[in-house]
Amino acid sequence: MKGLSSLERIVLECLGKKSLSFEEIYSQSGLHENVCFNILQALIIRGVLSTSGQTYQINQNISPLMMEEINGIEAKQAESLELIEAVLEQKENRVFRFQKVAMDARDEKIFLAMLSNLDSFLQDAHKKAQNEVAVKDRKVVFWGVGEVHSLMNQVVAGR
CATH class of the missing domain: 1.10.10.10 (Winged helix-like DNA-binding domain superfamily/Winged helix DNA-binding domain)
Known part of the structure; x- marks a missing residue:
């Protein structure tokens, strides 16, 4: 299956x-x-x-x-890719940001803390509203971070 x-x-x-x-x-x-x-x-x-x-x-x-x-x-992973592709192809109300960012160690720690806060917020929001919001009206939110050299090595290995 x-x-x-x-x-x-x-x-x-x-x-x-x-x-x-x-x-x-x-x-x-x-x-x-x-x-x-x-x-x-x-x-x-x-x-x-x-x-x-x-x-x-x-x-x-x-x-x-x-x-x-x-x-x-x-x-x-397959579901995530399918949904990310759908967001990228979305014509209306499209909100997508992607950029390569230079960060020093301090800013990276701040960024990771912010991601942790975002994760907590999303979990709490979902828990609070999951019984009241229809599945069709929910939002798909995604984020990620990776080092350029690791990602490029992964791209090369995948080909």
Whole structure:
């Protein structure tokens, strides 16, 4: 089994630990009706979802191997790349900044502290609002930092 696409993950995020009807998943996800239906059917076939009457829920008997394929590092990297590409291709309300920055050791420590504060803020904000904000209305936020020489060596190794 391959990992999940970001669209499949959106459906799983809608469900969480709940059972929802098709209409609730469709409304929460913001997916087109036929796309939502096809994703639900694919997840059922793969054994990730089960149904009970008119509701869908995450299968509680997913094997550890399948869980690793769904939530492992490679799956999360693939989802991140898919979402970053979507942000870069976004036409409206696009906010993306990227730059190479020279920092001395002091500024790097300040920057890393700021990233830690941002991470705490985002975790708290999510925890506070996750039950009130539909999955389709949530924000995708990403950041990262790397040293130019390490990144360039990685680029060379990847080719």
